[in-house]
Amino acid sequence: MIVQDIMTTDVKTVTPDQPVKDIALMMIMDHISGAPVVDADNKLVGIISEKDILQRMFPKLEEVMSDTHFDFENMETNYKDAMNVKIGDIMTVSVDSIDVDMPCLKAASNMWLRNYRRIPVTKEGKVIGIISIGDVHRAIFKSCMTS
Template sequence: MKAKDIMTCDVISVKKDTPIENIAKILIEKRISGVPVVDEENKVVGVVSETDIVKKEKNIKVPSFITILQGVVFLESIKNMEEDIKRVAAYKAEDIMSDDVLTVNEEDDLEYIANLMIEKSINRVPVVDDERKIKGIICRYDIIKSMFNR
């Protein structure tokens, strides 16, 4: 069985400038757990999941520090705090999306896709053509459904 045999073709996607509030409404209304983010040419550039939205509400962790000779030495990464601030202040898809998106092709085997999703701990994978234009999406539900509807 191939990706094209089990993928959902009517993909609900958003643009990078879609407000997070709108994405949350889509997830709730459509009862889905994530959406691909596409550019103007319908190429996949990211994914926003429920987890990304929930993480946005996480508190900012201020790094611990000590003072030595009237100087400040941070014990933890300031970069982590900067990322926390950026996430909490986010208001568009591009601010919270995962941009290291794994994709598959329509001709990829179901076994390959299932293994990829398990190994990488992902719940959905966009199906794209050679130009990364979205053709469909496969979620874990689609794989389970294909296993028991043969």
């Protein structure tokens, strides 16, 4: 079984110039926790996750250390500020992807080693799908139950 057999092809993507509020809304409405970031040619240029957005809210260590009474409750205003930032400013640019012809268990092994829950599938650098650990688990379960 290869990645192409089980990948999701209806991938939600965003571009680096979109505001963060676009991906935040997509995450809430579509029940996803992140998305590949692509350029105008659908080439993978990064990935954005809930973690990237929430990290933007948190103060830098120096700020916390310099203020003995840091107002953590006021941090929620940082979330509102983050909504207008461009996705390209907070996305992870060092992003891995896998090829459509990779065996599923090799893809799952790569995700496991890197602690990824999902990874974009590319062909010639363009996003054509996404695969999750759950996709691999479901496919293996189905193949065992039908054998």
